[in-house]
Amino acid sequence: MGEYLSEDVKFIVFQLQDEEYGIPVHQVRSIEKVQYITRVPRTAPYIKGVINLRGVVTPIVDLRSRFGLEEQVNLDSLRIIIVSKDEMDVGFIVDAANDVIDIPLNIIEPAPEVVGAVQVDFIKGVAKLDKRLIVMIDLEEVLKVEKDRLLTV
């Protein structure tokens, strides 16, 4: 991140269980309400299925079960965050999409050894803003590991 040290980057902040997570806004395509999800059989348990996102069949990952958290109850605030990586769109189910904030990159610290229950692999770092602690997600890791596992299924 060297040359961006003092720059601000906009992050989409969302909630899983009691924690707040962030994804850089340029990796997010849209935030959707939860709609009918078609189950895709014989895939990893955290893959909820696929949805029809304006004519494009888009896979949906339940981020809670991806991170090994307890599955959420049906909340009204449930949202699907559509992220885009290498022209591949994937939707994440999150408890709630909270807001968009500017975070100076230089306040992001490397991930501590233990951050709640989430595996450290998925975490790029943490940012402390006033009293909020926002966990930066490593999108590549979240999606990549997934792909490898799929192949071995």
Next chain:
Amino acid sequence: MDMNQYLEVFIEESKEHLQSCNEKLLELEKNPKDLSIVNEIFRSAHTLKGMSATMGYEDIANLTHQMENVLDAIRNEKLAVTSDLFDAVFVSVDNLEEMVFSIAQGGDGKKDVSAVVEMLKKIEDGEDLNHDSSKSENQGNSLNQNHNNHAIQEYDDFEYTIIQQSREQGFSAYEVTISLREDCLLKAARVFMVFEILEQLGEVIKAVPSVDLLEEEKFDSQFSVAIITNDSSDDIHNKVMKVSEIKEVVVQQLDHLAMMNNQANSQATVLVETNQNDEVEKETHQHVQENSVKAAEKQVAATSSKTIRVNIERLDILMNLFEELVIDRGRLEQISKDLNNNELNETVERMSRISGDLQNIILNMRMVPVETVFNRFPRMIRQLAKDLNKKINLEIIGAETELDRTVIDEIGDPLVHLLRNAIDHGIEMPDVRLKNGKSEEGHVVLSAYHSGNHVFIEIEDDGAGINRERVLKKALDRGVVTEQQAATLTDKQVYELIFSSGFSTADQISDISGRGVGLDVVKSTIESLGGSVSIDSVESKGSKFSIQLPLTLSIISVMLVELQNEKYAIPLSSIIETAVIKKDAILQAHNQQVIDFRGKIVPLVYLTEIFEVPVETGNEDYVSLIIVRKGEKMAALVVDSFIGQQEIVLKSLGNYLSSVFAISGATILGDGQVALIIDCNALIK
């Protein structure tokens, strides 16, 4: 003049003409006596010459010109068809191809062709020096004509006689001078149209510049034609003026002029006159030939004007829009069913029918016969056989099989690879073949056919086959497999090893095992198209590479079924029929539930189990079945209920879910929900 807008057309057409040259040459090599083939090659070369000259590609024009000379000598039986000659012509075609491809890739199409031209000249000279001299005379002649292109200044005896005779029969002769507008783009086309009109009016006896040059657009903006006709000069004027982009038409009665010129001519010496007589004969001879060529070209023009070239991107856009339409159509159908309004039903039904027809048309537009790829192979095989000193007979079956354009574009290279492989490593040297009791000539069969939702392309040779032990040994050396694995592999699995990437990198492997140069690339290309490739081989009998490709039709017919609360689509192409049977008709065989389906034992596949569908409702007395097949094998898929037949738009599940078992894609139903498409091939072992 801005040529860019014609460039694409030029490249496409040049490629076609070169391809046809290649094909016809191969044909000619088999029947060297058939001069009609030479005529066809000549015509292609001739057109190519004209086009390239117009576009300013001098090197192409030069080379085709010389090639034309040789071909002309052949068809006039002044040159015998020899293998040297073939090689030279093939080399020229290769050179031409190279230049055209360089243009296609944005180059300038320049290439030093002097060596090839020299070679062709030598062939032409070596056989018949006389012919060559007459040729240059001819050229001088046409050049001459080219210079006086403003009005026809002289008529020879022959033409004069025709004019005289026709006048006696009550016809009149006119000299028509046509000036095209400066900004006229397709001069040759205008010439063609003018001639078309003139030929309806009467007989064209002379054109300056010659028809040849006119067709090649080798004139400024003006040309003159002598015509014998019944019609008045005004008629001619008016009719010719109807052709667009013509600036001016001057019609002159000819009698006087001709008389005067003829007198001037007759004043010349006797020697000159005999010379001219010679030329008259030659000229008429040429005329006759040109006329026949022209007539043939006219036919071609008539048929080709019924087709247009469409950029594939536009077709893609059309297809995408149509997909949206199909989804909306499904939605409409559902709404009309729910509302059950007669008028609405009728309208929707009508719309469905029309869009169904529309869909067929769009799909067919994207389908291209695999011929477009196959037809470059005979030439390649000829060269390869020559280089390797092998005798090879290539048989092509099913070239008319159609495939989606996108697949056609990709499949060429893998096929080249496999064919080279079959010939280089598969087919043995002639003496070895004889020793092994085979015919001297190796046989390679390239075939294509449709089956279900797939197209199969097979390459079969009767060569040496694959030696299991050698492949295994090398695979072990390279660490592609372990000793333990090696022992358990079936023959087929061993053969598959030559597709592994470890094999392609080491040259010595390919030398010893005989196969495997870059075959991993072949495999990955085919797989990227959603296809698969397999090998069958019997040592010393030959090998067979079989490629299976999807049609990649993005709209297919499916049977929608319900598994509990979930909907799935099964492609109609793999369904034999549907059935509802009583539960007690299910039999047990080797721990497997089967049914007796028309005398055949067919295993049952419970989809709810395979897809781990949460089961809510209880057992019923009847079982709904969909009998599907994969080649000869069948299976009966057990479903909860049939919803019905529907056209759907194939959508990919994307890279993220690239390898889901037994699911080949998804679609969006009328209600906006996603339904998964079942890949029946994966369900049948």
